[in-house]
Amino acid sequence: MKLVVSQRLMLLRALRHVGAQLLAVIIALRTLHSLVPPATALVVSLLVQRLAGGDIVHGEEVWVPLTLLGAVILAGRLIPELLAPLTFLAEQRIDGAQRSELIRLAVSSGTIDALERPDVQKLIRLARADREFWTERSPGQGALAQLELMYAYFGVFASAAVLAAFAWWLVPLMVVPAVAARRVMRRQFLEHVQLEGGGIMDGLRSDHWKRLATEWTGGKEVRTFGLASWAADRAEHFIVAKFAPTWAAAATSAARQWKIAVIVGPPLIIAYALVAWDAASGVNSVAAATAVFTASWSMLTMLGFADVVLIEGAIPGVRALRELPSVIGEQSSSAASAVSAPGDDRTPPLIRFEDVSFAYPGTERLILDRVNLEIRPGELFAIVGLNGAGKSTLIKLLTGLYRPTSGRITADGADIADIGLAAWRQRLCAVFQDFIQYQLPAVDNVTMGRAMLPARTEMAQAAADDTGLSQIIHELPEGWETPLSRSRRGGIDLSGGQWQKVVLTRALYALRTEAQVAVVDEPTAHLDVRAEAEVFDCLAKYHGSRTVVLITHRLSTVRRADRIVLLHDGGITEAGTHDELMAQAGQYAEMFTMQAARFERGYDDRLEMGGVS
Numbered sequence: 052m053k054l055v056v057s058q059r060l061m062l063l064r065a066l067r068h069v070g071a072q073l074l075a076v077i078i079a080l081r082t083l084h085s086l087v088p089p090a091t092a093l094v095v096s097l098l099v100q101r102l103a104g105g106d107i108v109h110g111e112e113v114w115v116p117l118t119l120l121g122a123v124i125l126a127g128r129l130i131p132e133l134l135a136p137l138t139f140l141a142e143q144r145i146d147g148a149q150r151s152e153l154i155r156l157a158v159s160s161g162t163i164d165a166l167e168r169p170d171v172q173k174l175i176r177l178a179r180a181d182r183e184f185w186t187e188r189s190p191g192q193g194a195l196a197q198l199e200l201m202y203a204y205f206g207v208f209a210s211a212a213v214l215a216a217f218a219w220w221l222v223p224l225m226v227v228p229a230v231a232a233r234r235v236m237r238r239q240f241l242e243h244v245q246l247e248g249g250g251i252m253d254g255l256r257s258d259h260w261k262r263l264a265t266e267w268t269g270g271k272e273v274r275t276f277g278l279a280s281w282a283a284d285r286a287e288h289f290i291v292a293k294f295a296p297t298w299a300a301a302a303t304s305a306a307r308q309w310k311i312a313v314i315v316g317p318p319l320i321i322a323y324a325l326v327a328w329d330a331a332s333g334v335n336s337v338a339a340a341t342a343v344f345t346a347s348w349s350m351l352t353m354l355g356f357a358d359v360v361l362i363e364g365a366i367p368g369v370r371a372l373r374e375l376p377s378v379i380g381e382q383s384s385s386a387a388s389a390v391s392a393p394g395d396d397r398t399p400p401l402i403r404f405e406d407v408s409f410a411y412p413g414t415e416r417l418i419l420d421r422v423n424l425e426i427r428p429g430e431l432f433a434i435v436g437l438n439g440a441g442k443s444t445l446i447k448l449l450t451g452l453y454r455p456t457s458g459r460i461t462a463d464g465a466d467i468a469d470i471g472l473a474a475w476r477q478r479l480c481a482v483f484q485d486f487i488q489y490q491l492p493a494v495d496n497v498t499m500g501r502a503m504l505p506a507r508t509e510m511a512q513a514a515a516d517d518t519g520l521s522q523i524i525h526e527l528p529e530g531w532e533t534p535l536s537r538s539r540r541g542g543i544d545l546s547g548g549q550w551q552k553v554v555l556t557r558a559l560y561a562l563r564t565e566a567q568v569a570v571v572d573e574p575t576a577h578l579d580v581r582a583e584a585e586v587f588d589c590l591a592k593y594h595g596s597r598t599v600v601l602i603t604h605r606l607s608t609v610r611r612a613d614r615i616v617l618l619h620d621g622g623i624t625e626a627g628t629h630d631e632l633m634a635q636a637g638q639y640a641e642m643f644t645m646q647a648a649r650f651e652r653g654y655d656d657r658l659e660m661g662g663v664s
């Protein structure tokens with residue numbers, strides 16, 4: 052009971068997003084509308100009384116009840132018409148607020164580990180306010196239905212008063228079955244909600260396959276690999292898995308509707324029969340009987356079922372949004388409470404990994420196992436290793452996207468967790484392997500490297516000159532203003548290598564404006580050898596004044612780095628300059644020699660698992 056009350060209050064609280072004026076108008080109209088049924092009962096009864104008792108030749112006896120009846124009928128018809136668009140607007144405001152809140156919550160998390168968890172994804176899916184199952188309703192629909200329900204009860208009391216005036220025993224005879232029927236229907240509906248909640252993960256999987264089949268990016272591979280029907284089958288498989296339990300339950304609950312008929316039917320028949328009998332035998336007037344019939348019928352209708360679907364269907368989404376802060380927002384506090392980072396003079400900090408171990412959330416395997424590492428201010432620091440060695444993971448820890456399972460990462464002696472993620476990231480810029488191609492003008496794609504500062508186009512131009520992006524921009528139809536997506540009007544698509552130059556320019560722009568450390572994961576994967584050498588040259592320009600942490604498989608790129616570490620089996624197995632590592636004649640030297648030989652033979656020089664072919 053406590054739970055039900057708190058859930059209902061939760062829905063009512065959502066009404067604050069409607070706005071005072073609109074809410075006041077809706078409340079006023081609802082109040083009027085809830086008075087329509089008892090008013091109808093009274094007016095009809097009055098009319099019947101006049102018809103039965105008076106001389107109606109000139110209609111003088113009945114014009115008042117007839118006018119009143121007309122007014123009541125008109126109000127009953129007109130008010131819902133007025134309420135419909137206002138209610139829709141109110142619902143949209145609540146749903147919009149819920150969606151904004153969800154987005155705010157999702158991005159408020161400083162780290163990304165929570166977003167990877169299936170339970171969190173399920174909560175996000177529920178809180179999205181987008182209906183998929185027939186049981187689902189939006190928070191706005193739920194909140195407005197809850198308001199309506201309160202008026203329904205108000206209307207029930209008014210109708211009960213009319214009934215009680217004629218025969219008090221009719222009140223329990225009507226109310227008890229109506230309430231019981233609602234309980235049965237609510238229970239059945241909740242079973243459906245629960246069943247459908249179980250299908251959410253299958254739904255998310257089916258989304259994945261649907262997207263691959265229907266979106267442009269996935270569409271390329273699906274077609275060239277001949278996966279079209281397979282992708283469609285996978286999507287269908289998960290859709291069936293998602294809905295099968297509810298289809299089965301729908302058949303069962305349809306068969307169980309007789310319960311409702313048994314609960315409501317007999318008391319209604321008994322009540323009507325008794326009232327009709329009294330009227331026929333002269334104990335009560337026909338007018339009284341009419342009032343009883345009208346009031347009892349409107350009472351049953353008011354305690355209908357529609358609001359149950361709306362209310363119960365909306366609660367999971369609203370509840371999910373309330374649960375999310377505890378799983379997502381938990382870490383945002385550290386970002387929010389960010390203290391000013393040390394070294395605001397733009398001197399890069401001394402970064403240390405102190406006994407850092409890390410396993411991805413929900414897994415046991417240590418990807419990094421007691422790693423100790425020092426990245427000195429202003430150095431060009433390279434991390435190399437075979438595929439899956441943990442290089443990108445190390446970068447994710449350095450950028451605070453995950454927290455170490457044990458150990459700590461410090462900047463000038465302060466734990467980056469204590470510095471605060473927001474303050475720490477202000478000092479960083481990062482280029483990830485799987486960077487996002489924003490569907491925005493070229494200039495925005497670069498200046499978003501420091502989105503928190505006003506855009507500085509002269510800096511963007513200087514960074515673009517460094518990376519060679521200027522040449523590409525020059526050839527774009529609208530230069531810097533050209534949207535980098537064909538799906539935007541006047542937009543164009545760039546090649547993989549061109550995009551890589553865009554994101555590198557973004558990093559250099561950040562270094563030029565405020566960042567002290569650039570973290571660059573595989574910046575040359577799509578670049579040809581000449582472009583790759585240029586990239587290294589432009590990163591090397593920042594040597595001394597900015598720190599650059601570089602991950603690459605191309606060992607020819609890193610040989611000029613100040614220091615190189617080799618990551619293997621969760622730990623750092625070799626560290627030093629290129630010459631020192633070559634002198635050690637260890638794994639680095641072996642890999643470098645292998646790549647150099649390949650390069651001489653005309654192969655690409657990328658480091659690959661399995662060695663030379």
Ligand SMILES: Nc1ncnc2c1ncn2[C@@H]1O[C@H](COP(=O)(O)OP(=O)(O)OP(=O)(O)O)[C@@H](O)[C@H]1O
Pocket residue numbers: 167411412414418436437438439440441442443444445
């Ligand atoms: N989100 C994740 N959840 C669980 N395991 C992960 C996750 N991301 C990566 N891993 C695992 O962590 C290990 C290291 O991955 P990482 O991406 O850090 O390697 P890498 O050295 O950057 O590889 P590559 O050179 O191929 O980019 C891999 O075994 C991978 O399966």
